[in-house]
Amino acid sequence: MNKTQITEFAELIKKGKLVAFPTETVYGLGADAWSASAVRKVFKTKGRPADNPLIVHVSDEKMVNEFAQDIPEAAQKLMDQLWPGPLTLIFKKKPDVLDAITSGLDTVAVRMPDHKLALDFIEETGPLVAPSANRSGHPSPTRPEHVWADFGKDFPVLDGGPCTIGLESTVVDVSIDPLKIYRPGFISRRQIARITGHKIGVQAMAIEQKSGAAKSPGQKYSHYTPSAAVNWLTSSQVKDTEQTLYLFHSNSAPADDLQGKVINYKEDYNQLARELYDRFRQADIEGYIQVIIEPFDKVSFKDNEILDALHNRITKAIGEE
Ligand code: TXA
Ligand code: MG
Numbered sequence: 382m383n384k385t386q387i388t389e390f391a392e393l394i395k396k397g398k399l400v401a402f403p404t405e406t407v408y409g410l411g412a413d414a415w416s417a418s419a420v421r422k423v424f425k426t427k428g429r430p431a432d433n434p435l436i437v438h439v440s441d442e443k444m445v446n447e448f449a450q451d452i453p454e455a456a457q458k459l460m461d462q463l464w465p466g467p468l469t470l471i472f473k474k475k476p477d478v479l480d481a482i483t484s485g486l487d488t489v490a491v492r493m494p495d496h497k498l499a500l501d502f503i504e505e506t507g508p509l510v511a512p513s514a515n516r517s518g519h520p521s522p523t524r525p526e527h528v529w530a531d532f533g534k535d536f537p538v539l540d541g542g543p544c545t546i547g548l549e550s551t552v553v554d555v556s557i558d559p560l561k562i563y564r565p566g567f568i569s570r571r572q573i574a575r576i577t578g579h580k581i582g583v584q585a586m587a588i589e590q591k592s593g594a595a596k597s598p599g600q601k602y603s604h605y606t607p608s609a610a611v612n613w614l615t616s617s618q619v620k621d622t623e624q625t626l627y628l629f630h631s632n633s634a635p636a637d638d639l640q641g642k643v644i645n646y647k648e649d650y651n652q653l654a655r656e657l658y659d660r661f662r663q664a665d666i667e668g669y670i671q672v673i674i675e676p677f678d679k680v681s682f683k684d685n686e687i688l689d690a691l692h693n694r695i696t697k698a699i700g701e702e
């Protein structure tokens with residue numbers, strides 16, 4: 382990617398247009414965070430419900446002060462140690478932050494992505510709102526081709542190749558005490574607790590979701606879903622058909638007597654996370670009718686913190702939550 386393309390795409394942003402850009406998690410659909418019409422365009426383009434707020438992406442800490450009313454001590458520690466990185470912080474918002482961004486909430490989500498192209502781009506454009514660059518309901522895009530598949534091949538995408546993490550950022554509310562995680566991600570609850578010295582409830586996410594009181598509205602919508610049915614291997618919904626894509630991850634997983642295509646990640650959970658959404662999209666392209674995933678062993682969660690995030694995204698794709 383050359384400097385000219387960054388400058389050219391930054392011009393589009395300044396004209397109120399949308400540009401997709403890579404981050405370490407997934408591709409974002411960027412728009413000028415200070416343009417109400419550009420922000421509205423994001424919702425329209427994605428087909429996103431208006432009550433699902435957006436994350437503001439920044440390239441330096443000064444930009445955070447344009448949006449956050451104040452920066453609590455715990456938030457400062459997280460920013461110092463984990464930014465740039467796959468961590469979104471929810472702050473009390475400044476009064477002039479656009480309502481369209483926050484869906485009328487009194488808080489605003491901010492993150493600094495750990496991706497050179499993204500940071501160089503935002504430095505030129507100023508702060509950008511950026512939801513994942515997929516049509517609402519589709520899996521998040523982890524490659525430029527995914528964005529073009531959803532929005533057409535002429536859509537402007539800063540091409541950074543495949544994303545290194547592949548699952549969306551951890552979302553943590555630092556505007557309340559105790560802190561709460563609304564969406565698990567690569568940055569784990571344990572890391573956040575260690576850095577801040579705060580206790581963070583394991584159940585925060587599940588309680589949030591089941592109560593239906595959507596503190597983080599995105600959590601109530603179905604996400605990440607291919608057209609193929611997604612199920613755990615143990616589900617009674619599993620059909621015996623060749624049109625099955627199996628995703629295994631344990632070393633001891635069965636493989637011999639299955640119809641369909643079998644992929645085994647051999648305990649490389651980061652690789653599974655990196656490829657999950659691409660596998661979902663591939664399943665549709667290649668005409669599989671189901672994607673069957675080996676359940677995670679409960680004891681593995683402690684040692685592999687990415688499993689919380691993987692489990693969360695897979696149950697959403699299945700439609701269990
Ligand atoms: O990794 C990521 O976070 C990617 C990349 C592009 O940065 N972005 C992303 O954005 O996943 P999106 O729009 O797909 O998800 C944003 C999530 C939603 O679940 C939304 O409800 C939540 O953040 N959120 C945004 N603002 C919030 C707020 N003020 N309070 C609570 N949750 C908020
Ligand atoms: Mg999304």
